[in-house]
């Protein structure tokens with residue numbers, strides 16, 4: 001490999017910080033195959049980041065010229081951190097006697113589990129930018145990585161994911177139709193906590209809308225969505241156009257079985273086949289290790305769980321709890337279309353489900369009696385037109401026979417017609433599980 005100019009960030013906020021930084025520079029000078037060209041002055045800065053308050057850092061940057069690969073510089077840095085007394089692997093954002101980051105390595109970009117170069121937070125950190133400027137680096141000319149990165153082209157999306165796989169990354173994907181709210185964000189946050197790389201997909205999928213449904217009117221706001229994705233720590237947003245997702249000859253669809261019968265499946269013929277088709281295509285493109293879906297669309301989860309197993313996707317489907325407004329209404333992208341009076345009335349779905357669950361908690365065990373308790377609540381709200389109210393088994397949502405039940409999930413859908421356009425809302429609640 002030819003020699004490159006590389007820049008290493010040094011920092012310490014425990015013990016004799018200045019000595020730790022000086023010893024690190026000496027060790028680098030003594031490393032075969034590496035020439036220390038220059039070292040910035042050391043500056044003190046307050047701790048930035050999450051977690052408990054910490055002592056201030058002393059930081060500097062070292063310019064080296066080397067033929068060593070970036071991964072070797074990273075390993076060298078870790079060895080020096082250990083030598084300085086840092087126990088590794090260490091939890092994030094803990095005080096440390098020495099920290100060494102590979103900031104830049106020639107003009108290379110690297111994106112593996114262990115290493116991202118240029119350092120992803122370089123542009124946010126004055127304690128790195130100032131020393132880099134002092135060393136003559138034109139930091140303004142360094143491309144600022146888009147956070148999150150946005151890709152529209154499926155082939156490019158698949159190629160980035162392949163790179164992550166080759167770099168040993170665990171990948172989580174959150175499929176959405178955009179118009180993001182806190183419900184979606186909760187999925188992204190969980191994905192962030194469980195994976196090295198997080199993908200959100202934003203695609204209003206025409207295959208899952210019937211001819212009389214609201215495909216054209218579905219709310220779309222990519223800029224606002226990107227802001228939410230960035231704040232939730234999403235690395236990559238895949239937002240293809242319909243033509244990019246489905247080329248003109250596209251004709252293969254996933255057929256779905258009994259999990260798609262009844263409820264949404266009965267009211268929206270072809271809906272779940274459309275959902276399964278797009279999700280299968282997304283899984284195939286990114287080959288994620290985990291897929292995150294909301295319990296809010298419980299029947300969708302049941303269909304996708306079956307599809308994932310049947311088609312053999314090596315992915316764990318993670319089911320996430322429903323996020324609600326303070327008054328109990330399940331968050332939904334379609335809530336924005338409710339008129340003010342319908343918005344108040346819409347809490348009836350959750351109130352009905354809670355009434356059913358309360359009756360179960362008080363000893364009512366008969367399926368039809370439980371349904372009747374919930375139905376009575378809905379019928380009292382004249383603004384709501386009930387589409388269905390069912391009690392199904394958990395976790396597969398199979399119909400439960402009439403008679404006594406010892407568990408189950410109540411599922412409801414209702415229409416509200418007085419706002420800017422008619423809105424269908426869904427909700428569900430376990431008789432036995434936690435709140436939502």
Ligand code: AMP
Nearest residue numbers: 176177178183293294296297322323331
């Ligand atoms: P959508 O954009 O409506 O297709 O939803 C994308 C994902 O977010 C699906 O897995 C939904 O189940 C999930 N989701 C939507 N609303 C909520 C909510 N209120 N709480 C939790 N997850 C949700």
